[in-house]
Amino acid sequence: METNTLAVDYERTEMGSIQIAPEVIEVIAGLATVEVSGVAGMSGGFAGGIAELLGRKNLSKGVKVDVGQREAAVDVSIIVEYGNRIPEIASEIQRNVKRSIEMMTGLTVVEVNVHIHDVHFKTGEKPEEEETLLRVK
Secondary structure, three states: OOOOOOOEEEEEEOOEEEEEOHHHHHHHHHHHHHOOOOEEEEOOOOOOOHHHHOOHHHHHOOEEEEEOOOEEEEEEEEEEEOOOOHHHHHHHHHHHHHHHHHHHHOOEEEEEEEEEEEEEOOOOOOOHHHHHHHHHO
């Protein structure tokens, strides 16, 4: 799915037109994604750390949108925290992204695809198999 790089005329009013740039949708989707408990970060972006949430580039990293006149499709690529149920996290991301975009823009979100790219381990937290391998060496 490629990102639409031009803002399309979303709505015409008596005063003129309203345009929502795809980058705006990406930032909304990124924020809605990292709000979900169990998400460590966006794929290729940050892994935890509130300071990294502040930059606009980081908020849209790992997000691709396809925006039409009235509809949007979103792909998010995430890193999950070890120990969480991936299907539950993915479902919550889908609900949160859809709700946020529709509430803020009025666009209809037709799909939210969640791609899990990695698992983040907290410091000192390793799966048992890895610990066994480390002891053998």
